[in-house]
Amino acid sequence: MDLTAVPVTKVDGVGEKRAEDLAQLGITTVADLLEHYPYRYEDYRLVSPAEAVHEEKATFRGRIQGSPSVRWYGKKKSRMSARLDVDGVIVQVVWFNQTFLKNKLKPGQSLIVSGKWDAHRLQLTADRTFVSEAEQQKQAGRLEPVYSVTGSLSVSWMRKTIYQAFVQYGREIKEVLPEYLLQKYKLIERPKAMYFLHFPKGREEGRQARRRMVYEEFFLYELRLLKHRLETKEKGKGTPKNFDRQKVNDFIDQLPFPLTGAQRRVVDEILGDMEAAGQMNRLLQGDVGSGKTVVAAIALYANYLAGHQGALMVPTEILAEQHARSIRQLLEPTGLQVALVIGSLTARERREALGQVQMGLVDVVIGTHALIQDGVVFHDLGLVITDEQHRFGVKQRGMLREKGRAPDVLHMTATPIPRTMAITAFGDMDVSTIDELPAGRQPIETHWVKTDLWPRVIRFIQKECRKGRQAYVICPLIEESEKVDLQNAQDVFEELTVELAPLRVGLLHGKMSPTEKEEVMRLFAENEVQILVSTTVVEVGVNVPNATVMVVYDADRFGLAQLHQLRGRVGRGQHASTCILVADPKSETGIERMRVMTETTDGFEIARRDLELRGPGDFFGVKQSGMPDFKVGDLVEDYHVLEVARADAAECLASPGFLDHESYAGLRRFLDSQISNGSNLD
Template identity: 55%
Template sequence: MKLDQISVRQVKGVSALKEGELHAFGVRTIADLLGYFPFRYEDYRVRELSEVKNGEKATVLGIIRGNGILQRYGRSKSRLTCKIEVSGMLVTAVWFNRHFLKEQLTPGREIMLTGKWEQHRLQMTVSDSEFPDSAKNSKSGSLQPVYSIGGNITQAWIRKTIATALEQYGPMVEEVLPYELVEEHRLMTRAEAFQLLHMPGDFRKGQEARRRMVYEELFLFQLKLQAYRSLNRVRNDGIAFRIESETIRSFAATLPFELTDAQKKVVNEILTDMRRGYSMNRLLQGDVGSGKTVVAAIALYGAVKAGHQGALMVPTEILAEQHAKSLQRMYEGLGVEVGLLTGSMTERKRRDLLASLQMGLIDVVVGTHALIQEGVFFRSLGLVVTDEQHRFGVNQRSILRHKGMNPDVLTMTATPIPRTLAITAYGDMDVSTLKEMPRGRKPIKTYWVKHGSMDRVLGFIRKEVSSGRQVYVICPLIEESDKLDVQNAIDQYVQLQQAFPDLKIGLLHGRMTAAEKDEVMSEFGANESHVLVATTVVEVGVDVPNATLMIIMDAERFGLSQLHQLRGRVGRGEHQSYCVLVADPKSENGRERMKVMTETTDGFEVARRDLELRGPGDFFGTKQSGLPEFKVADMVADYEVLETAREDAGRLTEREDFWKNESFSRLWSILKHDQLFQGEQLD
């Protein structure tokens, strides 16, 4: 039997009760238990006190030189102190709530202490201690694994149980990596790695075991993506669009501006994909204002001229309406019918639009999540474009894709994604990047000020408005909150009305109706209001070229990528634009974010720093991101291994013998287990 078919109950010492508790951690089989790796190690290697820095945790060996002194607080709390000689120094050892140790503290007896060293007080706050003359399973000199546990399961019990399982079943651990890769990268065997991750002995061996398992995790993940990609191309069941180059050139000539070289390159990449017989799966990433919408418009135009329909799905109604108007302007006089589908439409308008869509009278439909609801049918959906894709769940994108016969998919994001994340989250996609800004764009000047400088900020607002420009003021909350001491949009709106009684101030937030939002945005867009106070509703896609000043209140409350998105709402016209971050960050992380924003306007650099500061899990801001949960690997720290694993997986899946050679059968079974061959497309 294989280890993933043997119940964890078969391990000596696992009762029915303990089995139930292990199930709560997702541990059901021997394979699960052996793969339940520690998240860190406690270092019990004995050190000389002179090597230990102040505030550092360490293990030292000493001799008891006094009697224990016990102080009790209430029924269950206590403080025990004792003088210990360590490395020729007399040190005070302090235990909390370990009153039972008092009787064992015999002068002259040897003791091992693990705890935090306070050099100036010559004191160690002890977290663990043992007496070498009576310790059966001494931790001294070892690295002890620390597991994520709860309930009635203790560290001691899980350590012992995993050690028993390794003894019973360790030799049955099967190799999953091809021999050639193990040799090429000088990796230890899988069985050795399991043994050493749980019981490393020393750091060097533990690091080698970790290197092996990091590579395995990243390789197997990339193998799924690369295998899907190669199978998709073999299947060849997508739409091969017949798009004439002259059709695209003549459409581009109607635009009121010339495409940048980057836009031309990306358009060519997309059209080349669309002309092929397999379904395009491409990510278009570009910095704020780099012209992704125009590229999408050209791709949708190509799909329509080839006899199919296009769909553009966006996260908010404001953005849907804006994109619909923008496409209507671009397609004017070219015979392309654009429709808009949102959740707030009247039932009659919705019914008429759905009928037109099904009959093929609408060529391109722009919408929110309403596009993936039941009852939405297309005559011939050929191209799906999703904007700000990380806001849509995996299932939502999949539903839209299934409304056509394997339509091409173009995913757009204005959050530049570091390469590390792009090849992990979107490993099955081809990536196009827009780094070049449209001609004439001036870099936005960014400043960071404290709340005490609000008078200067108000003076800046007056200066810009007097020059005929407009201003955004962004706040993190809609109304006052007891929990967060942050400036809110409604209060800020009132304060600005008092500060500038002669100016028209607008207010925009997520709780307003669609009609109210439209009215406020229309006024601001037509320069009928001077200042717009808003929540992050304006983060994506709102385009007012006359707005030149972005003020972000309590800027430390926002992530770096979000700050960069907000900053991108200005700098869209010919005039110099500015961003002012009003913040008093308490943390080092918060100060670092303000520093990054004032140092660079490059979205890719901002994204790289954001990934370093926040880690991959928080980068997208949602759990729907599709990012895998790795047991050992870390996408930031293990970036080079990720690159290697991707290259290896790509090389392997492109080999003809990969699908025929029996030596790869273990990998086939892993791919089959993940439903790669079930006809479902990975998303």
């Protein structure tokens, strides 16, 4: 029996109304219900008063000494107390608004009580009481599951219903992992592991169950990912690109700067993919300032030599315009024609640009998500590049790819990704990493100061600008907000305009028109404006080598990855640079972010710490990245299991017996069910 095809209403006690509430939790089948795991457990293991932790939950067994006393507050509120002998220690037990227990609590009565423990007063405030011998036998030492619920559902109903599902369908739970993997890692069987995750008798039973299910979850995900990747490559639907490698090398040699060893390595990997029969699907990651744009330009040039058009999609118009300038400087001397397609073009400009693209008069098109609109038709799209790819949804990236006949695809990101994240979110891609900064990049000193030192920060900006340098001042809001007390760009702009006169101060934010933004950035790039007050629109891609100061106001309100991106806007020229984080963090997380930023400038280390602080869902945004929402596994805690599971999945797929041997039958059933359920990774 396939439990993924059995409606949840087949479980006794689940009617139509309950089924509607369960559906809100994503539970529509018996399989979904059995895999709705607890997010924590109530611990009813018995302890002595000496073992109990002050102000934490404790469970005692003892005997009532004397009769309980009750005090009433008004007509409905009450406080009942009784003395309980627990292993020779007299504990005062207090119950609020539970006088229905009074007649059950007799002198000498055996009792199990659970609640918050006050070690100083030897007092337990009870929230659960087990009076009868049967209740005590059932509850003593148990870990009771606590579930996410919604609507009319209660935790106790969910607990009872999941137990009922095991009673009715537990025997239908099939093993999916090959026996040799169970033996290799000493994993318990799947039916037992699933039951123990819900109803463990003790910590060790729960630990073994979780260990098994974490491995299975990661293994099956990686198996599916790798199978998809193999099938894509086997289809060989990509077109090999024939280009003259010597011409590409000559282009590289005439660049105004030498490539780093890391850049040369990733260029070779990308060009090799483009020459192969399969469709390239590669992620290029590198820290801020590592030189990804020139790598993209080389790939676009090779694609042009092979007779195809290329497209570069970026998340913002400012970045699109900047890329257009830099790509034109690099490529137009070779004869390429570069077009810019963004939402702010006039109707006439857009019509002319799209006409040239469709006729093949343009070789490289750079733009925002405007590139994926219906009116954009390519003559022969052979290479698709997305920059800061995690800012586009999975479907958006796919829409651009579909505008060509199986074009090669290169995703770029300046948000360094920890290895566990890369092999999970992008497991169906090859990953290239630029892990070396260009020669001459100056180190960036980072300081965290409290807001009361703001006058000193202003003096420092003034001092640097008088040397001929420039500064960014980043604020989290555009205008004053009554709801949130954060420094806003408009106020800071007005303050600095007065404080720093005669130095010129500019203002940049997302609500400005593209023409206004372009003008402000031009003035800043040409040093006609010395201080740029901005929101995070400068986070990605803006390049002004003369800027040496980055000030971030209310810095604790930004994520680590965002702070690192902002810091990367300076240190791009020959002068030493400084990043100043101005913040009075109120939370441990905010304080930790400030510590991390002042301790390291390594983007990959920052990404690892960011993953620890925020968790995988928030690191990229589950919906935007296609990141799986694992039910049991945790990418931070269980990263080593993920790597082992991936290696095992690859070994299984490569096994000669995978397609027909009985030991792999469970895995084949799993993959077949994914296809029949319409699950895909595109």
